[in-house]
Amino acid sequence: MTDVWDAHYADGNTFSPLSDTERALLAEHAPVPEGGGRALDVGCGTGELARCLAELGYVVDAVDFAPAALARAEAQPGAVAYHLLDIERGSLDVLSAAYDLITFRLSWAFVHDRTRVMNRLRERLRPGGAVCVITPVAEGVADGKRSIALDDDELGVLCAGWGSAERYDVGGLAFVVLRDPVTGPVVCGGKKRPTPHALTGAGVVVTDTAGRVLLGWSVRGVWELPGGKNEPGEGFLEAGVRELAEETGLRTEPGGARLLALLMDSTHGIPRLTGAVRVDAFSGEPAVTEPQLVNRWEWHEVADLPTLPQPLFTPSAHVIDTVWPGLLPGLPPVHRYPVAVDCPSDTA
Template sequence: MPPVPERMRWGFWDGVGPGDEVLGPLAGRRFVDIGSGAGHYAVHLARTHGALIDAVELSPTQHERAVTHFGEVPGVSFVHGDVVEHLRRAERPYDGAYAVCTLAGIDPHRVLPALRDALAPGAPFVFSVLHTNVHGVGPSATVAPREEMLGVVGMTPLPLDSWVLTGEAWASLLSAYGFVVEETGLLSSPDPDHAVVCTLVRARRLPAGEVRISSRPRSRRAPVPHAAIGVGTIVLGEAGLLLGRHRRGTLELPGGTVEPGESFAETAVRELREETGLMAEPGDVDLLGTLVDRVEDVVRVTVGAVVTSWRGSPRTRPGESVGDWSWWPLDALPHGLFECSAQILTAWRPDLPLDHPPAHFTAFAGGGRNGR
């Protein structure tokens, strides 16, 4: 039996992402743990914060493990059964709810309305779900299940219908069922060779009677593409500025295209990991602003970013178009910079003697911070 954790771990890796703080005040408050497994997180929150947890688990094996090891822990009630039925029978509202990598295994059209009705107005709902699986298959914008293999320590992986959805799809579902999404983020492995990514969602049950103004698209068709958007990231270490060589010969900052569902800070972190192997968190990213120019008939939007903290050493990564990473002193930068990198560097340090095509720069208020 693994030990009780010292903090919430919303993904599969220690030290990645936030911890208990995303749940808000806990002392004396009733929370429901959706898919509590062996009960580790429920026990942690009860012991550390004085929370009162109903830990609901469908698996009889997992429930038995929890009761055997933690059945006498004050503040925790272990419940064996279907969480939707449990929520429907709740005699009084919960002060909050959370689910650690379990919600994707439940039909959202069943669990979300039941949870809404079982939570007090304004109650937090925090959950993590699979975003990208071990094979690199990402989420879907269509609300439908697909088969994923469920792995539990000490047990043979089992096939499970899972709703692996984009952040936008989760936000739309939550909004439809009476929640407001406060924040979403991606959690990635510290190992850049590990493809698995999780989505962390912070939502809140709408207060009773609150009316929110709706919005909708003009049509169901996607807009006609006319712009390209990317992020370039400044990494300044003791030895200088990090630049890599593109296979076409330009020297450039780490960076790349924004993928669906990402914030600019998440793009910066993902591209940094994929291209250089360096690990950072979205909270380590300061966003400078947007640079807008054009290449023929395409509007090009480049977001400049600065990473303030990272782990690891840069190295050439297989399959990437940029490699041979080196540190360059700011007073001895090389010729042949990629023009978008040069534009970002000028926005960051206008005193640098860089030539590049003009671009309209709009700074983010307050230095940008994380782009949320």
């Protein structure tokens, strides 16, 4: 990319000249502080804006990553210190520790890591200082030039995090003045309502005092462990404990349940994620509490599971194989992500 811009300037090309309206807005909204001030022009090109700032009375640093641009800038008269610098990848040590004004003219749209770059530069902004971004707006450029401009959403991101953000329109350009950087804890938010994409649930291995495992004969014609889908906001361990109580009437003792692993497979083209839950302590006797789902509950000898004459629900088989690895050979593929056994809960 540097070579492209270097060739652009080496061929004698430039960009739209600084207008009288821009000059007037700079003088009005970014005057030199009493006693003098220092300015930084980022992406200075051939230095027109940097020289304007010097004429206003600023001590000016100007940076660009194209050597040909700086060669042309330095050939013009003006009290500006030019620096060859890639503002995204280079060291900022060549810059002053503090500025009263930082400007981007026709360059901000080309910055890739905008948030990071702005954070590092505004750390060098003196109290009361300003950042001025002059940029084409998307609605004012041809479709083929969209990459040189900002749309309303991008301008909104630019203005976020500032106590004051003023925008002026100058012949198809947005002239944005930012002051008083503010910081605070990040706020979490959602996007639009998502399209349902996956199934999530828990399967529970619970054994009696003789080491037999509880399975239910489902109305769908398979043996399955207690368990079911997560409720909104519910973790896998919580879902397993709740489903065990709802489906069988069994209640876990405090600390009597552990999340062993997360298992990922798919069914009918839909990703499926199952939490393998192990219950070590419970109270009550199994009972059919949801006859619309399960016909009966039975305690099974673990050694009998490899030769069950009826089908075993695939997620239940994967959970059983997590507790007793290798017990059920030839299972369908699954991605298994073990959870540390000393974690009492999967909730934060």
